[in-house]
Amino acid sequence: MENGVKEEGENAASMPKVDPGQPPQLTWQRKLDSNVKVPTGFTLSFQEFRHLAHIGFRLYRYSKQEEAKGKVPVFNVFRKHHITSDQGIPLGGIGAGSIGRSYRGEFQRFKLFHGICDDAPVLANQFSVFVSRPNGEKFSSVLCPRSPGVPKKNTDSGIESWDWNLKGENCTYHALFPRAWTVYDGEPDPELRIVCRQISPFIPHNYKESSFPASVFTFTLSNSGQTCADVTLLFTWANSVAGDSGLSGHHFNSKTMTKDGVHGLTLHHRTANGRPPVTFAIAAEETADVHVSECPCFLLSGNSKGITAKDMWNEIKKHGSFDHLDNDKTSPSEPGSSIGAAIAASLTIPSGSTRSVTFSLAWDCPEVKFFEKVYHRRYTKFYGTLGDSAARIARDAILEHAKWECEIEAWQRPILEDKRFPEWYPITLFNELYYLNAGGTIWTDGSPPMQSLATIRERKFSLDTPRSDNKNIFCADDENDTANGILGRMTSTLEQIHTPASSDTALGTRLLENGEENIGQFLYLEGAEYVMYNTYDVHFYSSFALVMLFPKLELSIQRDFAAAVMMHDPGTMKIMSDGKWVARKFLGAVPHDIGLDDPWFEINSYNLFNSSRWKDLNSKFVLQVYRDFVATGDKTFARAVWPSVYIAMAYMEQFDKDGDGMIENEGFPDQTYDAWSANGVSAYCGGLWVAALQAASALANDVGDHASASYFWVRYQKAKAVYDSLWNGSYFNYDNSDGSSSTSIQADQLAGQWYARACGLLPIADEAKVKKALTKIYDFNVLKVKGGMCGAMNGMQPDGRIDMSGLQAREIWPGVTYGLAASMIQEEMVDMAFQTAAGVYEVAWSEDGLGYSFQTPESWNNNDEYRSLCYMRPLTIWAMQWALTKPKLSRQEIKHEISDRDSSYLEQHAAFSKVASLLKLPKEEASKGFLKVVYDFTIGRVLW
Numbered sequence: 054m055e056n057g058v059k060e061e062g063e064n065a066a067s068m069p070k071v072d073p074g075q076p077p078q079l080t081w082q083r084k085l086d087s088n089v090k091v092p093t094g095f096t097l098s099f100q101e102f103r104h105l106a107h108i109g110f111r112l113y114r115y116s117k118q119e120e121a122k123g124k125v126p127v128f129n130v131f132r133k134h135h136i137t138s139d140q141g142i143p144l145g146g147i148g149a150g151s152i153g154r155s156y157r158g159e160f161q162r163f164k165l166f167h168g169i170c171d172d173a174p175v176l177a178n179q180f181s182v183f184v185s186r187p188n189g190e191k192f193s194s195v196l197c198p199r200s201p202g203v204p205k206k207n208t209d210s211g212i213e214s215w216d217w218n219l220k221g222e223n224c225t226y227h228a229l230f231p232r233a234w235t236v237y238d239g240e241p242d243p244e245l246r247i248v249c250r251q252i253s254p255f256i257p258h259n260y261k262e263s264s265f266p267a268s269v270f271t272f273t274l275s276n277s278g279q280t281c282a283d284v285t286l287l288f289t290w291a292n293s294v295a296g297d298s299g300l301s302g303h304h305f306n307s308k309t310m311t312k313d314g315v316h317g318l319t320l321h322h323r324t325a326n327g328r329p330p331v332t333f334a335i336a337a338e339e340t341a342d343v344h345v346s347e348c349p350c351f352l353l354s355g356n357s358k359g360i361t362a363k364d365m366w367n368e369i370k371k372h373g374s375f376d377h378l379d380n381d382k383t384s385p386s387e388p389g390s391s392i393g394a395a396i397a398a399s400l401t402i403p404s405g406s407t408r409s410v411t412f413s414l415a416w417d418c419p420e421v422k423f424f425e426k427v428y429h430r431r432y433t434k435f436y437g438t439l440g441d442s443a444a445r446i447a448r449d450a451i452l453e454h455a456k457w458e459c460e461i462e463a464w465q466r467p468i469l470e471d472k473r474f475p476e477w478y479p480i481t482l483f484n485e486l487y488y489l490n491a492g493g494t495i496w497t498d499g500s501p502p503m504q505s506l507a508t509i510r511e512r513k514f515s516l517d518t519p520r521s522d523n524k525n526i527f528c529a530d531d532e533n534d535t536a537n538g539i540l541g542r543m544t545s546t547l548e549q550i551h552t553p554a555s556s557d558t559a560l561g562t563r564l565l566e567n568g569e570e571n572i573g574q575f576l577y578l579e580g581a582e583y584v585m586y587n588t589y590d591v592h593f594y595s596s597f598a599l600v601m602l603f604p605k606l607e608l609s610i611q612r613d614f615a616a617a618v619m620m621h622d623p624g625t626m627k628i629m630s631d632g633k634w635v636a637r638k639f640l641g642a643v644p645h646d647i648g649l650d651d652p653w654f655e656i657n658s659y660n661l662f663n664s665s666r667w668k669d670l671n672s673k674f675v676l677q678v679y680r681d682f683v684a685t686g687d688k689t690f691a692r693a694v695w696p697s698v699y700i701a702m703a704y705m706e707q708f709d710k711d712g713d714g715m716i717e718n719e720g721f722p723d724q725t726y727d728a729w730s731a732n733g734v735s736a737y738c739g740g741l742w743v744a745a746l747q748a749a750s751a752l753a754n755d756v757g758d759h760a761s762a763s764y765f766w767v768r769y770q771k772a773k774a775v776y777d778s779l780w781n782g783s784y785f786n787y788d789n790s791d792g793s794s795s796t797s798i799q800a801d802q803l804a805g806q807w808y809a810r811a812c813g814l815l816p817i818a819d820e821a822k823v824k825k826a827l828t829k830i831y832d833f834n835v836l837k838v839k840g841g842m843c844g845a846m847n848g849m850q851p852d853g854r855i856d857m858s859g860l861q862a863r864e865i866w867p868g869v870t871y872g873l874a875a876s877m878i879q880e881e882m883v884d885m886a887f888q889t890a891a892g893v894y895e896v897a898w899s900e901d902g903l904g905y906s907f908q909t910p911e912s913w914n915n916n917d918e919y920r921s922l923c924y925m926r927p928l929t930i931w932a933m934q935w936a937l938t939k940p941k942l943s944r945q946e947i948k949h950e951i952s953d954r955d956s957s958y959l960e961q962h963a964a965f966s967k968v969a970s971l972l973k974l975p976k977e978e979a980s981k982g983f984l985k986v987v988y989d990f991t992i993g994r995v996l997w
Contacts, residue, residue, distance in 0.1 A: 071458045073250035073409070074273025076227040076234040079469050081480050081898060081906065083156045085198055085221030085235075089138040090904045095918040101860050105728070108661065111629040115660070123326075125168035127649060127658050129582050135172035136922070138904025141226060142233040146254045147489055147603075148496020148575065149266035149430050150418055153907075154251070156226035158197035158235065163295035164493055165418050166328045168584055168649065171295035176202050177212050177353050177362070177393050180249065180270070180412075181287040183369055184242045186280050193370055194218035194241040196249070210361035211354055228907075230483045231255035231461065231490070244278030245402075254450075255490065256460045257602040260572055264431035264496055267415040267450035274409070276402040283401050285373045288412050289365075290335045291353055291393040292320040292386065299353065301325045302388030306350045308381065309444040314338055315451050316345040317444045318394040329420035334443035337398045338411045338451050346375035348395040350383040355390025365395055374399045413454075415447035421495050424651040426502035431573045434498050473937070475887055477894040484898070485930050486598060487907050492925060493578035493586075496606070499562055499571035559620060559644070559653045561612025564693040572605040574613065576652060580911060581923035585646035585658045588925065589614060590725035593673040594868045595928035597811075597875075597935050600684050608690050611678055615697035617644050617656055618674070624655075628663055630721070633977070635663045641704030641972040643670040661727055665974060668708060668716055668738040669724040671701040672745035676808045679748035682755065683812055686943035695756045699968075702749050702765070705742070706969035714771030716742050718788060726801075729848070729859040732790035736779050740805025743772045743817045747809060754947045764961035766949040773817055776805075780818075784826040787848070797856045800834045800845040801869050802826065807876035811935060813942040820880075827877055827885070835889050838915065844870035844892040846915075855915060864912035867893040868926025875932035890933065897927075 083089070097105065116126040126132075139155040143162065153162025159174035184192040199217035218241050227234040231254075237247040250271045254262040276282045292306060293299030301323070309317040317336035324330050339345040351365040360368075360380060368378055374397055386392045398410045419438045421428045429438050436442035468479045562571055579588035587610055599607040621640040628635055637657050638644055644657040645664035657664060664670065675698050682691045708716040716738060718724070718731035724738050731738065750765035779785040787797040803826060806817050816823060833849040835841045844865040848856030856862040870893050877886035896913060897905035903917055911921040951958055 070455065071462050072273075073252075073271040073458070074248040074275070074407070076236070076248075076250075077229055077469060079476055079480050080227035080229045080234070081484055082228075083226045083900070085157050085219070085224040085226060087156075087900070089900065089906075090902070091138050092136055092904045092908075092910075092919050092922065093917065094136075095912075095914060095920045096916075097860065098857075100857075105860070108629050111627075111632060112661075115627070115629065124650060125584050127584055127660060129584050132582075134581070134922075137172075138906070140907035142228050142230055142251060142253075142484075142907070143487055143491040144251070144253055144268040144414065145416075145490060146263045146265045146267070146432075148264055148494045148573075149432050150416060151491045151494065152414075152416075153491060154233070156228070156233075156235075157200075157221070159200060161295075162491065164491060165294055165331060165416070166324075167421055167423060167495065168493070169328075170493070170581060173295065174200065174202065175291050175293055175295055175299075176200055177289055177291040177293075179212075179215075179287075179289050180272075181215070181289070181369075182237075182241065182247065183285040183287070183373065184245055185283040185373065186278065188280060190242075191370075192218075192241040192245075196235075196237060196247075210352070210363040212362050214363035215366050228484055229465070229480065230486045232458075242278075242282065244276065245282055245284070246275040246277065248273040252454055252458055252461070253490070254454075254457050255486070256457055257464050258604075259460065260431075260603070260605060261435060262453070262457060263603070264435075265415075265446060265450065266417065266432060267413060267446050269450050269454040270412045270414070271454075272410045272412075273407060274400075274402055275407045276404055279404055281401055281403050283373060283399070285369055285397050285399045286410050286412070287369055287395055287397050288335050288337065288414075289393055289395045290318075290320060290333060290414070291391060292322055292333070293391065294322055294324060294331055298322070298325065299386075299391035300355070300389055302390070303385045304392060305385040306383050306392060306394045308347055308349050309334065309336075311339075312448060313452060314340065315448040316347060316396065317447055318347055318349055318396055319444050320394055327422070329418055329422060330440055331416055331418040332440055332443040334413075334415045334417075334447035335394065335396050336413045336415075336444070336447040336451060337396050339398075342400050342408050343410050344374065344399045346378075346397050346399070348375045348378055348380055348397075350380065350392050350394060353391040353393050355387065357387045357390040357392075359392075362393065369397055373397075411451055411454075413447045413450040415443050415450060417441070417443035417446060421497065423502070424654075426504050426651065426654075428495075428497045428502050429500065431496040431498050468934075473883075475891065477891065477898070478887065478933075481894050481898055482930055482934060484907065485909065485927050486602075488595075488909075488923070488925060488928055489577065489598065491907075491923065493576075493581075493584075495576040495586075497574045497576075499573040501560065501562075557620060557622075559613045559617035559647055559656050561609060561614070561616045563616060564612045566689060566693070569689060570605070572609055574653070575599075575606045575609050576647065577925065579646070579925050580921045581908075582921045583911075583924075585649055586652050587613070587647040588659070589643060589645060589647075590667070590669055590673060591868070591925050593669075593677060593725075594872055594932070595925045596677055596681075598928040598931040600681055601931055601935060601938075601940075604681070604685050607681055608685065608687065611674075611681055611694060612690070613647055613653065614643060614674055615678070615694035617647065618642070618697040618701050620656070622656070626657070626660055629660050630662050633663075635665070635977075639665045639704075639972070639974060641671075641700045643674040643701055645670065662722060663977075666708075666719065667723045668705075668718050668735075669741055671705050672738070672741035672805075674698070674701050675745040675748050675752075676741070676812065679752050679814075680808065680812045682752065683942040684940060688755065691752060692756050695752060695758065698749060698752060699761065700972070702745070703965055703969040704972045706966065707973045713775050714768055715739055715775035720790075726847070726859075726861045729794070729861040731788045731794075732792055733788050734775060734779060735788040736776075736785040736799055736802035737787075737804055739772075739776045739779065740785070740803060740817060741808070742805070743769060743776045744805035744809040744812075744814065746772055747814050747817070748812060750949075751812075751814060751947065760957065760961055762947065763949045763951045764958060764965065767951055767953050767958055771953065777818060777822075780822055784829040785818075785822075794848065794856055794858045794862060796851055797848040797858075797862065798829060798833050798851065800830055800847050800866075800873055802830070803876055804872065807872055807879065807932075810879040811875070811932065824880055824882065827873075827880060827882060830873065831877075831885050831889060835892065838865070839892075841888065842892050842895045843913070844896065845873050845889060861912070864914050864920065865892075865896075866912045866926065867897060867909055868911070868924075868929040871927065871929040872932055875929070875936045878933060878936035886933065890930070893927075893930075
């Protein structure tokens with residue numbers, strides 16, 4: 054595997070075994086006692102507040118209404134978030150839920166359910182160590198500095214009674230996603246070095262193990278003392294999904310059967326509020342050197358009977374194991390009480406020797422619930438859908454994680470050893486991938502959803518089958534086969550009932566041909582505060598990570614959007630910017646997102662503006678489809694989505710107001726910069742349109758539609774000439790409207806050029822102009838802002854001042870900065886590219902930065918204020934790797950001998966125009982004035 058691209062014939066088994074106790078040379082590092090700056094949220098200027106107040110009023114009311122219905126608001130900006138700067142590598146693979154872990158060692162940021170994130174740590178979830186030496190020396194401590202959330206009294210029976218002795222001054226955390234190492238160098242025992250290596254199965258081009266909800270923790274213990282050391286490592290876990298969920302009662306824990314030397318405990322959590330149940334498993338491997346013992350249940354809080362957290366802790370301090378504990382029988386927890394489980398690994402380490410201990414954590418939450426639909430996660434294809442597989446997943450993780458590590462090493466080593474790169478680059482490249490785990494990611498098994506009987510209404514059906522089929526279900530040896538058989542029959546029957554309805558959805562699996570692999574469907578959120586799945590204008594940037602590392606998932610997303618282009622949904626939604634009601638989705642429009650409450654069925658959750666009038670989405674669809682085709686060479690995919698590409702292009706014809714071949718913006722934020730308006734021809738949307746025309750021509754040629762290929766080529770030439778009219782001698786103007794921002798120097802003005810070159814297409818502007826514009830952006834947007842050490846400012850005025858005309862004009866977007874750097878690399882301006890992108894590292898990832906590590910926001914401004922932490926777009930750093938790698942692209946060189954006067958062109962234009970005329974949007978009514986908005990809001994508050 055080179056630079057993230059898998060090479061044929063590679064075999065991870067041939068890789069040398071990796072030492073889990075030795076962190077790589079290049080890692081992101083923090084001392085456990087570091088005091089990093091806590092991020093500060095953005096504030097609006099008076100002008101911005103006045104301009105955006107009406108949207109804020111409606112958003113606030115909308116958010117409260119959604120919360121009253123038990124729903125998550127699309128823009129979750131009014132909820133108070135638990136903001137810290139101590140994030141680290143999260144746990145688990147892709148799409149099965151995520152559990153965060155701070156560099157201090159706390160387990161936090163639980164994202165196990167759709168749209169729900171509980172940021173605060175569950176403090177009972179800890180690793181701890183107990184050391185005893187023959188000379189009477191004893192040491193014990195939780196392997197995490199004491200959190201402010203732990204009461205300082207130690208007289209009670211909860212976790213406050215544990216030994217929170219770790220200072221952290223000699224302890225260092227190393228991160229290189231998906232692995233992390235915590236080195237406890239002489240804490241708590243000065244003569245014992247402990248290294249905890251954490252690994253999760255994020256393995257490029259692996260579509261099985263990468264879906265597993267598991268992590269493995271290998272402790273390497275080195276005794277430098279003159280005496281042997283008796284050591285016990287303790288892993289404790291609360292029966293909780295964060296917050297106060299552990300107090301709801303009726304949860305229970307149990308031992309699992311020991312197999313292959315792996316001991317385990319399961320914690321069965323009966324989730325409240327209609328969310329799916331979850332089972333956790335913690336496990337440890339017993340070897341010739343390591344003895345494992347368990348405490349299936351202890352009381353964390355409340356008045357229930359049983360051993361307390363204090364009793365459990367003292368048992369280990371006294372005996373070094375749970376062998377003397379008679380606690381095999383457990384009962385469900387009572388409401389108001391919370392319980393946990395503990396597993397201990399004990400060993401003796403001779404003087405001058407090193408030993409290792411391996412633990413694992415897994416969880417089984419097989420269902421994802423949207424509206425009245427239930428989907429199953431990808432990993433259930435390998436472990437079943439009954440929710441009883443946590444122990445097996447935990448065991449398999451312990452037995453197989455060495456193979457994971459070899460494959461991860463094979464992927465990462467060439468990049469880490471590439472001397473072309475500054476040290477910060479490969480570290481940040483890998484660590485930005487945290488978002489594919491922690492971005493609210495859901496990966497389904499690809500099956501249509503199971504729907505409840507309530508959705509069937511009056512339709513008759515029966516699960517009955519011929520008697521010969523029943524034999525296979527009711528005469529099974531495995532106790533779970535009956536349930537699986539019935540579930541399978543229900544799924545099949547309900548699929549048949551709902552098939553007609555499914556044809557009106559964005560389920561891209563319908564575009565698969567018979568025998569073509571169904572890899573499942575993939576969702577991830579725009580951000581922690583902007584809660585929409587697969588936000589497409591942002592995925593345009595971040596998708597380079599998926600197409601390089603998990604291309605089958607990237608194609609799955611594109612199939613969904615291809616299906617969505619063909620949808621028309623006349624159901625109405627209220628737009629926050631003007632209070633109008635508009636159709637949710639128009640035929641031919643690329644949706645802003647794939648939905649939130651009911652993805653694939655109710656798309657376009659975005660409601661700030663009418664995204665059916667956006668000018669970037671359709672172009673971005675065409676460009677991404679073409680890039681993904683040339684990256685994978687998958688002609689079956691190209692043929693399946695080509696009709697959607699054609700209709701997406703035809704839809705945009707209505708936005709060419711003067712017939713010159715170029716689309717025009719309409720004076721409101723009608724693109725990804727949705728707080729920065731453009732009017733007329735703009736560098737951003739215009740450049741994307743030019744590139745999309747060329748991509749459409751190339752794709753048409755590849756699928757055999759040569760007439761359309763020639764047609765779009767002529768259109769490309771015409772639009773390119775109009776785009777060139779924005780050139781002012783130094784850069785491309787923001788737009789041609791003569792407005793306040795028209796001459797702004799936009800960092801993203803060459804987005805179309807960036808994508809065209811990334812796809813192997815021709816440049817959309819003269820090479821000399823492109824390089825001159827990039828130099829101008831570097832000199833102004835980068836170097837004139839804090840000495841060039843904070844990324845590229847979105848908008849700069851020609852006199853060197855920041856463009857203050859809009860909220861987003863005065864912001865730095867790390868994702869856009871990475872994309873700009875990728876464009877520079879493609880134009881062979883490599884040094885400039887790394888100097889540009891280094892500013893993102895300095896602000897987001899360096900120890901002197903703003904505390905954004907593992908939660909890179911959408912933006913920050915000149916006042917060091919962020920907007921929207923934990924955001925999708927910074928994955929664009931993989932576009933830099935794409936540009937540096939220069940992957941082989943599957944494309945044909947074509948020549949078109951045609952002009953706009955040829956009869957063949959005129960015939961195609963007539964047909965294209967006819968399609969376009971049928972896709973025109975209805976005329977919109979005039980928007981309400983500001984005073985009317987305030988009046989409506991006030992009356993609404995009174996009546997609410």
